[in-house]
Amino acid sequence: MKKLLLIAMLVGTFGVSYAQSDYYNDYRRSITDVNWQNVIADLVLTTVQANQIYALNDRYRDYNSWNRIYVHNPDRWREDRYVELERILGRDKYVKFKTKYYKGQNPVAYYNRNKNNDKRYKHMDKKIKVHKQKHGNGHH
Known part of the structure; x- marks a missing residue:
């Protein structure tokens, strides 16, 4: 019985980590899909803004550093990243950035749309609900 439980836990952990890596891949694409040098030039950003x-973009250099922050709420990376980006750019330049790179959509919605259309994410709803029922809502 213990072996069976251990196997179930390992399979469950692997399933969650696979889905987590999909969120991380979205996070990485939000950085690599944009030519940041062009953004900086197009929006005439200051050196301070460019450095910020x-x-x-370098905040989470690998999956483990990203996952330490977002392990319980992998969706949150979008909100965190784009709130910070709006703070750096300022409202007007952030709107110009969204218009050019996300067709006017909020980048959070842009990546959520991709997630909602991706079958790989569908199984996460049940797991997240079960996790919240067992462990609370994730706030510490």
Whole structure:
């Protein structure tokens, strides 16, 4: 019985980590899909703003550093990243950025749309609900 429980836990952990890595891949694409040098030139950003964007892009250099922050709420990366980006750019330049790179959509909605259309994420709803029922809502 213990072996069976251990196997079930390992399979469950692997399933969650696979889905987590999909969120991380979205996070990485939000950085790599944009030519940040062009953004900086197009929006005529200051050196300070450019350095802040590069620091934001380098905040989580690998999956483990990202996952330490977002393990219980992988969706939150979008909100965190784009709130910070709006703070760096300022409202007007952030709107111009969204218009050019996300067709006027909020980048959070842009990546959520991709997630909602991706079958790989569908199984997460049940797991998140079960996790919240067992462990509370995730606030510490």
